[in-house]
Amino acid sequence: MLYFQSCIVWCFLIPALHIFATALETCNTAWFDDGDVSREGDFELLGDLRRNHWTRICSNPVDMEVQTISGIKSQHTRNTFHKYSATEGFVCLNSEQKWRKCDDYKVMFTCSGQFCSECRTRWFDSDNSTGNGDYEVLSELLMRYPREICPQPIAIEAQTISGNPASSTSDSFLIYDATYGFACVNADQGGRSCEDYKVRFTCPAAFCQVSEECRTRWLNGDDPSDEGDVESIPQLIKTFPSHACRNPIGIEAKTTYGISAKNTRDIFLSYDVTFGFACINKEQEAGRCEDYQVLLTCPSDFCQGCRTRWFDFDNPTGRGDYETLLQLEMVFPNEVCSQPVAIEAMTVSGTPALKTGDILQVYDATHGFACVNAEQPGGRRCQDYKVRFTCPLSFCLVHNQWS
Template identity: 50%
Template sequence: MLSPFARKFFSLDDSVFVNSSQTLDQAIFRPGTAGCITKWFDLDDPNGNGDYELLADLLNTYPGEICPNPIAIEAQTTSGQPASQTGNIFQVYNPTSGFACVNANQVRRKCADYKVRFTCPEEWCSRCRTRWFDQDDPSRLGDIEMLPLILIRYPLQICPKPIAIEVATVGGTTVLPTENNFLVYDPTQGFACVNAQQIRRCQDYKVRFTCPMRFCRRNCWAPRFDQVIPSGLNDNETLSYPLQICPQLVATEVATISGTAVPQTGNNLQVSDALQDIECVNDQQGGRICEV
């Protein structure tokens, strides 16, 4: 059913229509756009007027799950056919307004049932973003980074219902859904690249997710601790502040007391006991000593 917003926004007398074409999809979903991809949304069903997946209605129905200022949009039928291949004429197809197919504008057929997803800006993605995960390596099948497997392997480090996903090669090159024929590219499922569907074999990919803000609000950082002054043997930081650290750690961040991140020191650390015992041993540093 056409929402009040849609009734106000649209008029069948409008003269600006969009013919579906591959060029259209490439223009609207811009390759190289930096940002994160939302899940698919299918708010409306085809009726006497058509199919309307308008951003204002989606923001109202799915608060917090879509950025208010998307930078790209993609539309498909609910069966997965790209909008460019349906032959429909679209009244609206842009990230700032959403998507609308009006039956009265069609020449030979009525509007199909469509779903849409958006690319959101970097600043929206980073509000509650996980670290990168690379739980699979390319095999004869491909590279599989599915959410259920990541949740099992990295418990408590990711929300069970992410609202956006980012995919990149392990080398850091951003990969968008339209660049390859990926089997899965969705925050609610994860990512899967299957060799059988590619011209070239799948690369090694990593994924990270944007979670609802409530997931980040329930996690917090404890104060930094420097329990032991480095001796001639090692620097051991056993977490022994029971009232200042949560009983179930999700992650541990380590740096020198001057703030230098561990990878920049060249030191090798040993971590044990569920992230609660962190040790740097001089004899294991290849001629160096543990930094303070």
């Protein structure tokens, strides 16, 4: 009887504890600076910020941090604050200052619950504290894990690799916000090293709702012969009008001889979907950038129009799943164009290729698709994939291959 009663208690208590633990998870938003210093002062009220950024700030923040736009924490300024709370926001009135007018401030909120978890990435741990500190910077993570992180997250969480929230450690953080990512510098810790941290991001809901994606050819519109190699989105659209999308959701770069940009020693001025890719010669230790090409991942509507049927020529029972363009052209003549605009790949059960977790050796409109079993972690095999291509309009007009 006692066992039965204990079971009843724990059967109800364990789910309750899980819900409670989930509710305690917190995440930090980006920084917001909507109000400049006016004659009256600086106003960063939660109500106003929510109206302007309603998808990027939770309705009930649990905490708030305030800094000047130059990065000085509010407690280290000489201003007096009229309002300073997560429930109302921030107000600094010039009329209440003894020494000088209010500084120009920015605010960041700490949120909890569904806001943090609705569209959340996996954990990333790309660095540790053995050098200068632990740097999990958004721009570098976007380069290393294209398509796994949105370019403009709405929130970030950081934990030690053992699972303790960053806020519960005694470390001081140089950066901890959704705009830039996370950085803990050893020199700021009073003689000890930072913990080893991992981060994950909360993205806009639309990032998780993308069920299909299509990938372009490798595009190379510039070389480093002048000031550097610049493959900007506007210039790519101008140079390759039918082969580059206007609103890419992912970008990858590699040298013309196949080395991923992240494995070179070059420093990049830009590597994101907002501008594109840029490497400036004078910023390089060697004095010159490599010659790069880029591939864009586009929304599914870029692939609509002259689109082929799905092809599933191979399966992973041998060395892997190979759905290469050359093979498909030979097996299905007149059904596949020789120079596709874009390619889509998904498992035969309907999961987009970039969301399976498989390491893909080839996935571009120039060569097709290949997943090699020997390259998969843990000794597992590739999944079974199918592909389809978007072709130039002229191909469909000649062969009547409309999808």
